[in-house]
Amino acid sequence: MTVNYDIVVIGGGPAGLAAAIAARDAGCASILVIERDRELGGILNQCIHNGFGLITFDEELTGPEYAARFEKLALEGGIDFMLDTMVIDVSSDKLVTAVSQAEGMQFIQAKAIVLAMGCRERPRGALNIPGYRPAGIYSAGTAQRLVNIEGFMPGREVVILGSGDIGLIMARRMTFEGAHVACVAELMPYSGGLKRNIVQCLDDFGIPLLLSHTVVRIEGQKRVEAVVIAEVDGHGKPIPGTEVTYPCDTLLLSVGLIPENELSLTAGVELSPVTRGPVVNEVLETKVDGIFAAGNVLHVHDLVDYVSQEAAVAGRNAAAYVAGSLEENGVSVPVTATDGVRYTVPQSIDPERMPDELTVRFRVGNVYENRYVSVYLDGDRIYHRKRMIMAPGEMEQVVLKKAELLAHPGLASITFKLEEA
Amino acid sequence: METIDVLIIGAGVAGAACARELSKRKLSICVLEREEDVCCGTTKANSAIVHAGFDAATGSLMAKLNVRGNELMGPLCEDLGVDLKNIGSLVVCTSEEDIPGLQALLDRGVANGVKDLRIVRGEELRELEPNLADEVVAALWAPTASIVNPFQLNWALAENALANGAEFDFNTEVTGVVRDGDCWLVSTPGEEYRARCVINAAGVYADSIHNMVSDDKMEITPRRGQYFVLDTTAGRHVGHTVFQLPTKLGKGVLVTPTTAGNLLVGPTAEDIDEKEGTDTTAAGLQELLAKAPLSVKNIPFRETITSFSGLRAHRAEHDFAIGEVEGAPGFIDCAAIESPGLTSAPAIGEMVAEIVDGILHPEMRDDFIATREGIPNVEWATDEQWAALIEKDPAYGRVICRCRKVTEAQIVSAIHHPLGARSLDGIKRRTEACMGRCQAGFCTPKIMEILDRELSDLAFSDVTKAGPGSELIVGRDKELEGGDVA
Structure with missing residues (x-):
């Protein structure tokens, strides 16, 4: 038997909840959120540190508190939930197959889908760290769950x-719990995390951050x-003779x-090789009609506040799609990321359909000081603003104005790049 | 002390195959294993190939048992619920000059009794395996080669032997073997065992065990093989096991799908001193990255999810050492079981059982249970099959390992099967949970909870990765210290 919903949201974390709430508030009366865990909130449930919600609520909340605010809104009505339920297949015509212990195998036909499955951590194997495979090697998120939940x-x-x-958060957390964190080694010459986390989680506790270092052996x-940790050269290759052995029980x-x-x-959704998330247009719709994406499944974010904002856009657009009020996609102008900009989301924009103001999010590929972020409409530079510092760990954004795009009839390309002056 | 008819040292695939074959007879059988589980040595870390049998020197024990093992393997896996796929293998060469080398392999295969060998080239070869490197000019095609799940095979053989009366003692390392009248006294850190026959299936340690009873010393060298495992997204990159023709440049590495749908690349071949040296090395992994593209192009190494090492029990004579040891009546070596040991295991079991027959002259049982059911796999099941499983047990509806789609029912089944799992790795080898792209990141705490719940003598904090000494937890959070261990 197949049940029908207007919108099915896959994932009940911050992205899924924000998408469902926005879709409901936009007038959609038939929404289902499917969550594989027993509770809503996703990974926020184990993020018991504070720092969430500064943008959304102008408050410093913990992860569970931030999730609870969205759960409360979501539970106000108009949204159905399936918990402890794992989606095993999504077809391009939007038939969702899910399994659960309580309900068995279920088939749900959706008119629109919001993908909000989040992300996972890269494992050791992806790094080819040589050595043995003993107990005591955990991804930081697994350790976080063991300490904070279990x-x-x-x-x-x-x-x-x-x-x-x-990793930075866990350095502090493990220290709080009486463990000794010898160091944080980072392959790159810069950190992949937020500056505030380096200060609050490492510097405040005297934990050294070893940039351009990596683990070359596990004993x-x-x-x-x-x-064993060694320094690496400019190509990320360990420099012989720089090895230092750190006795420890955990990596x-x-x-x-x-x-x-x-x-x-x-579902046949096209993925970007850079973000490893779906390629989307200005309404956050993937290349499959009626399938939208938001949050960390689309591209990895730094702050959950941006996840919520982005997911609300996807939810609203999914509701408009179902209601038939989402205009047909006309001209898709590709957004090109170059000269230090690694990617943008969205990857294409329809100037006619875009809202009056559209937030384009991107990340840079290196640490840059005093560089300009520039946006070109064909050859015409419409945005040129200096940033003191940009780093790969922090997401950047530029708001594009519809009026400016419309002022360029026949627009063929939008380019995001970094410039020295 | 009771006297056991047959004591088997080692619960790897060779020991387990011997146990199962012997359990067809009216014999008391006990298997001693120093690790906490079956399949903890060479059997768990190899290419998982059922070789056709053209590799070993004609007339060698290896050649004979390989070809026989290949014949037995299909029906055996059918009986025991073990995943096997008859995908065939290709030995490729990249130069016209090497064609005689392929022909020599074919001739040897024919002499060894391998069926249907053929040299393929050109269009036919590309059609058979589109991702072969452009430089490949020809290949020896062996349609009788297969891939098998070595963990399941080892477990199934042992479990079936258990169902037929064999006993297993784990965490029991043999420290001495001495003659005692017409029997053998086998000592361990715990109890002593007395047996009429002893079978030495101790893998890389078979030399130490052999040398306890014989002056004709044996030496086993651990020959390390390192591998990459790629995600199932890369599992169809090749459709067959692709070997490289050994040349003066070296033995080459293979690229093959696994029964679990991953892509396996390896092994290296390094003789080392350390019998526990299952570590990977930067040089070894680098060698794989350099060699694999010689036979297969565009291998998506970015999809690598883990790497591992296994140790082959190599002997300079390069043949299996199977037989009653001279001057040690009733002591039977089942040693130097290096490649094609996995393939040969069913035939090794037969051969060892025949040797025991010659010593103990047991009667055959008429109540032997030949079959055994494995754990259903939902990952490759159709919707209808999966739904039917949930109908039978709703826990098939709760997915614990999201990467490999392993459900709670399968994990519980792995724990409560005879010779059930007690560790994370035990669950992993039986169900494929933890073997996916997140490499146990998400499911570790959940599996620990299930082990804690299902095993009354095992608490959450005592769960190990792979037996004593590999505990996953070192204590409670600070504020919980002294509190109840839930």
């Missing part, structure tokens, strides 16, 4: 590889006994996040 310590003497935000056959990995797009692929 109440168990995965180790006492810790080395962290990678300076992604979860210990049953449980981690030591890791935490915070070496990048990958959008979880296995379901997007079953």
Whole structure:
């Protein structure tokens, strides 16, 4: 038997909740959120540190508090939920197949879908770190769950590889719980995390951040006994003779996040090789008609506030799509990222259909000081603003105005780039 | 002390195959394993190939048992619920000059009794395997080669032996073997065992065990093989096992799908001193990256999810050492089981059982249970099959490992099957949970909870990765110290 919904949101984390709320508030009366965990809130539930919501609520909330605000809104009515339910397939004609212990296998036909599955952590294997495979190697997020949800310590003497935000947060968290964090090693010459996390989680606790360093060996056959860290050259290759052995029982990995797009692929959604998330247009619709995407499944964000904002846009547009009020896509002008800009979301814009103001989010590929962010409409530079510092760990954004795009009839390309002057 | 008819040292695939074959007879059988589980040595870390049998020297034990093992493997896997795919293998060469080398392999295969070998080239070869490197000019096609799930095979053989009366003692390392009248006394850190026959299937340690009873010393060298495992997204990059023709440049590496749908690239071949040296090295992994593209193009190494090392039990003579040891009546070596050991395992079991027959002359049982059911896999099931499983047990509807789609029912089944899992790796080898692209990131805490719940003698904080010494947890959070361990 197949049940029908106007909008099915896949994922009940911050993106899914914000999308569902926005869709309801836009007038859609038939919305289903499918969440694989037993609770809503996604990864926020284990992020018990504060710093969430500064933009959305002008308050410093913890992850569970931030999630609770959205859950409260979502539970005010008009939205159905399936918890502890795993979506196993999404077809291009928007038939969703899901399984759960309570309901068995279920088929849900949607008119529109919002993909909001979030992301996962890159594992050790993706880095080819040589050595043994003992217990004591955890992704930072797994350690975070063990400590914050289960109440168990995965180790006492810790080395962290990678300076992604979860790794930085866990350096502080493990220290609070009585562990000793020897260092955070980062392959790149800059951190992949937020500046504020480096200050608040490492500097405040005297934990050294070793830039341009990596783990070259893991010792210990049953449980981690030591890791060997070496300095790397400009190509990321370890420099012989710089090895230092750190005795430890735990290695935490915070070496990048990958959008979880296995379901997007079953639906035939085109992915960007740079973001590893769907390619979307200005309404955050993927290349499959009626399938939208938002949050970390679309591109990895730095702040959850931006996830909520972006997901609300996707939810509203999904509601408009269902209501038939979303205009047909006319001309898609490609947005090109170049000269230091790694990618943009969206990747194309229809100037006729775009809202009066459209937020384009992007990340840069290196650390840049005193560079200009420039936006060109064909050859015409319409945006040129200096930023003191930009880093790959922090998401950037530029708001494009519809009027300016419309002032360029026959627009063929929009280009985002960094310029020295 | 009771006297056991047959004591088997080692619960790898060779020991388990011997146990199962012997359990067809009216014999008391006990298997000693120093690790916490079956399949903890060479069996868990190899190419997982059922070789056709053209590789080994004609007339060698390897050649004979390989070809026989290949014949037995299909029906055996059918009986025991083990995943096997008859995909065939290709040995490729990149130069016209090497064609005689392919021909020599074919001739040897024919002499060894391998069927349907053929040299393929040109269009036919590209059609068979489109992603072969452009430089490849010809290949030896062996349609009788297969891939098998080695973890399932080992477990199934052991479990079936158990169902037929064999006993297994884990965490039991053999420290001595001495003659005691017409029997053998086998000592361990715990109890002592007395047996009429002892089978030495101790993998890379078979030399130490052999040397306890014989002056004709054996030496086993651990020959390390390192591998890359790529995600299932890369699993169809090749459709067959692709070997490289050994040349003066070296043995080459293989690229193959696995029964779990991953792509496997490896192995290196390094003789090392350390019998626990299952670590990977930067040089070894680099070698794979350099060699694999010689036979297969565009391998998506970006999809790598893990790397591992296994140790082959290599002997200079380069043949299996199977037989009653001279001067040690009833002590049977089942040693130097390096490649094609996995393929040969069913035939090794037969051969060892025949040797035992010659010593103990047991009667055959008429109540032997030949089949066993594995754990259903939902990842590759149709919607209808999966729905039917949930109908039977709703826990098939709760997905625990999201990457490999492994449900709670499968994990519980892995725990409660005979010779069930007690560790994360035990669950992994039986169900493929933790083997996906997140490499246990999401499911580790959930599997720990299930192990805690299902095993009354195992608390959450005592769950190990792979047995004692590999505990995953070192204690409680600070504010919870001294509190109840939930």
